[in-house]
Amino acid sequence: MGPRTLSHAALKLAIVLPLLLIRPSSLVRGIASAVPTRPTGNFTATGNINRDVNYSSPSNSSFRPTALFGDHMVLQATEQADASTVGSASAHLSGLAAPGAAVTLEVALGGKTETTLRATADKISGRWDIGGIKGAMNQGPFVLTLRSTGETRVATDVWFGTVIMCTGQSNMELSFSSIYNNVSLINSATTPEIRLLQVALRDADAPLPVGSPVPTSTLSGWTPASPHTVRSFSAICYLTAREISERVKCKSGLPCHFGLIETCEGATDIQSWMSAEAREQARTSCWAMPGQPPPAALPPIVIGKHGGPSQLYNAMIAPLAGYTLAAILWDQGEDNVPYCSTHQYDCLYKTMMTDWRAKWNQSASSLPVTSVQLGGFIRESKVANIRLAQSDSLPAALGFWSNHSTTRIALPNSALAASYDLCSPQPGTEATPGRPGYSCWVHARNKSEVSRRVALQHLQLMGQLPPHQQWSGPVVLSATKNPGTPGKLSPSVTLHMDPSYSKGLVLAPGQGCERCCNQSASSSQPAPFQVQNDRGVWLAAIGSMQPDGTVLVLPAGHARTVGHDWLFGVRFAMLDEPQCVLYNSASLPALPFELPVPWTRSRAGRVTLAATPSMGGGAAGRNTESA
Numbered sequence: 001m002g003p004r005t006l007s008h009a010a011l012k013l014a015i016v017l018p019l020l021l022i023r024p025s026s027l028v029r030g031i032a033s034a035v036p037t038r039p040t041g042n043f044t045a046t047g048n049i050n051r052d053v054n055y056s057s058p059s060n061s062s063f064r065p066t067a068l069f070g071d072h073m074v075l076q077a078t079e080q081a082d083a084s085t086v087g088s089a090s091a092h093l094s095g096l097a098a099p100g101a102a103v104t105l106e107v108a109l110g111g112k113t114e115t116t117l118r119a120t121a122d123k124i125s126g127r128w129d130i131g132g133i134k135g136a137m138n139q140g141p142f143v144l145t146l147r148s149t150g151e152t153r154v155a156t157d158v159w160f161g162t163v164i165m166c167t168g169q170s171n172m173e174l175s176f177s178s179i180y181n182n183v184s185l186i187n188s189a190t191t192p193e194i195r196l197l198q199v200a201l202r203d204a205d206a207p208l209p210v211g212s213p214v215p216t217s218t219l220s221g222w223t224p225a226s227p228h229t230v231r232s233f234s235a236i237c238y239l240t241a242r243e244i245s246e247r248v249k250c251k252s253g254l255p256c257h258f259g260l261i262e263t264c265e266g267a268t269d270i271q272s273w274m275s276a277e278a279r280e281q282a283r284t285s286c287w288a289m290p291g292q293p294p295p296a297a298l299p300p301i302v303i304g305k306h307g308g309p310s311q312l313y314n315a316m317i318a319p320l321a322g323y324t325l326a327a328i329l330w331d332q333g334e335d336n337v338p339y340c341s342t343h344q345y346d347c348l349y350k351t352m353m354t355d356w357r358a359k360w361n362q363s364a365s366s367l368p369v370t371s372v373q374l375g376g377f378i379r380e381s382k383v384a385n386i387r388l389a390q391s392d393s394l395p396a397a398l399g400f401w402s403n404h405s406t407t408r409i410a411l412p413n414s415a416l417a418a419s420y421d422l423c424s425p426q427p428g429t430e431a432t433p434g435r436p437g438y439s440c441w442v443h444a445r446n447k448s449e450v451s452r453r454v455a456l457q458h459l460q461l462m463g464q465l466p467p468h469q470q471w472s473g474p475v476v477l478s479a480t481k482n483p484g485t486p487g488k489l490s491p492s493v494t495l496h497m498d499p500s501y502s503k504g505l506v507l508a509p510g511q512g513c514e515r516c517c518n519q520s521a522s523s524s525q526p527a528p529f530q531v532q533n534d535r536g537v538w539l540a541a542i543g544s545m546q547p548d549g550t551v552l553v554l555p556a557g558h559a560r561t562v563g564h565d566w567l568f569g570v571r572f573a574m575l576d577e578p579q580c581v582l583y584n585s586a587s588l589p590a591l592p593f594e595l596p597v598p599w600t601r602s603r604a605g606r607v608t609l610a611a612t613p614s615m616g617g618g619a620a621g622r623n624t625e626s627a
Helices: 006-019 182-187 235-247 276-285 311-320 342-360 383-392 447-461 557-561
Strands: 025-027 034-036 074-076 091-096 102-109 112-120 127-133 142-148 151-168 194-198 258-264 327-331 369-372 414-417 476-482 492-497 506-509 529-532 538-545 551-555 569-572 580-583 593-596 599-601 607-609
Touching: 074 258, 091 142, 102 127, 112 127, 151 235, 151 311, 182 235, 194 235, 235 258, 235 327, 235 447, 258 311, 276 342, 311 342, 327 342, 327 447, 342 383, 369 447, 383 593, 414 447, 476 593, 506 538, 529 551, 538 569
Parallel strands: 074 151, 151 258, 151 327, 194 258, 327 369, 369 414
Antiparallel strands: 091 127, 102 112, 102 142, 142 151, 476 492, 476 599, 492 551, 506 580, 529 538, 529 569, 538 551, 569 593, 599 607
C-alpha cells in the first residue's frame, strides 16, 4: 500500500468536520455523507496510526495473552440459553510467551479454583493456546489467572455467554448518534450483562500475532453496556444482541450475557478484510475469465481509503483469531459496488468467510455468519448486482436461490437480512418530502428494524425460534409462464410462494416512501417487477396478489401487445433504490431476485430450469443449477 499523507487526513477532516456528531466521520467514496466513527489518531508518513492504546500486557513483556483478555470479558459458553449445546466444545485463550515456556490458566469462582489448564508455548513462535475452558451460559463471575515465567495476568468479572464479532464498513460502524429514536434507545441501554469491546482503526503490512496488543477506542477494553458506553458503539451490533436477549432468556430467567466485539471501518473494500492467502485464492477463482489466465492481482483499492489489501485483516482481525465466537455479523459491500460483478463479490465474500472460519479453527456448524444486505442508495445503477451476490451466498436449504450462477456453491450456515426498503434521508434533510424528492442515504437510520431482522436470522441459524415464527421475507417456490394471445392477451408469470414464509402477502411502499407503490401503467415510478423479452430487454411489469396466495406478474403498458411467446425472465426489486416492496405478515421483505421462466425449486433447494433461448445477460438462458 502506498503511503498515506498528512494532506489526505487534513482534506478528509475538512470535508466531514461540519457533519461531526459524536464521533469523527469517515468519507464514503462517491457519496457526500458522513458517518460518526471511532477516533483514528494521526497518520504518520508511513501510513500507520499513532494513538494511546490499551494493552492487556506490558508492551515489553514476552508473556502476552490475546488482547481480548481482561476484566469484564465474556467467554463463549458451551451451551445455549435453552441448555442445548452449541457447536464449539469450549472456549479458547491464546497468546504469546517465551518460546517453550509453560503457561497455566486458573479459573476461579467465588474464591475457589474450579479448573486449572496448562499449555506450552511453541518453541519457535512462542504462541500458546489453551482450550477446554468450559462454562454454562450466564455462569460467573469468574476470576481468570494466567501465569508464565514468573509473570501473572488477571481478569476479573468474567462470564460465560454469547460472543459475537461485528465487522464490515460504515453501516456496521454507525453509532447511535445518527440513527432514529437514538435518545430513548441510549437511555434504555442499562444492560450491564452485555459487554462491549471496540477495536480502533489501524492497519498493518503483515498479520499481527494473537498476542499483539490491540488498541481499543473510546471504550477501554471490555465495558458493560450503559447509556454512557453504548452511544459510541455500533448500533446494529448492540441492538441485535439486545433483541436476541429479549427473545431468548437464560435458564435462570435472567438476561443472558453477551460479549460484543466491534472491529469495522467505513469506506473499506472487502479486500481490506481478507487475508493475503484468501486474496490469492480469490485472484485465481473470483476474477479468472474462462479460457484466460487469472489476473496478476485483484483490482486496486482507491488511494486514500482506510486499509490497503489485507491491511485491516492484518491489524483488526488476525490478532482476534482463536477467541471462540458464537457468530459473526457482517455489513459491507458499498465500496465494492462500482467494480465488482455479482459473481465476483459473491466469490470474494465466501472466500473470506471460509478463510476466517479456518483461522478461528471453527467449523461452519460452530460459527454461523449473518450478513446485512445492501440498503437502498444510488451508485452507478450497480447496487442490485451486489445484493444478488449476497443472496447467492445463502444455503439452498434456507429456501433461496442462486441468481447468476450455473453452479451454486453456498456458504454453509449463513443468513442474510434485507435492508433495501429502509430508505432514510441524510441527517439534516428530514424536512425533504418523501420520494421522489430525495435519494436514500447510504446508511439506513432505522437500525432497530435492521437489528430485528438480523436477530431473527441469527436465531433461526441457532435453532432458537418458536416453530411458527416467520423469520424470512416471502420466498418463491416456482415461476410459471402463462401463454398470451397475440394482439389480445399478454403473456404473464405466476409466482408460486412458499407458504411457510409468505403469509399475508402485500405490496407496500418502503420506509419513507408513502407514495411509491403506484403500479399503474402511466406511473413515472420504477416498477417493482420486470419481465424479460426475447431480446434480453427488461420491461416494466405489474404484480398483483391472488386469492390462492400466488403473485401474478403482468407486463405493463406497451409490452402487452407483443407476441404470445416472448416472456423468458422475471425479476423483483432489481433497482438501486427499490420503492415498492413485497412484504409478508411479519413485515419482512422479499429478497430481490432475478429468475428465468419457467423456474422451479424443490423442497431440498435444488433448482430446475427449463431450457430457454440464450439471450446474453439476465437470468434467461441459464438452464442448470446445483445446490
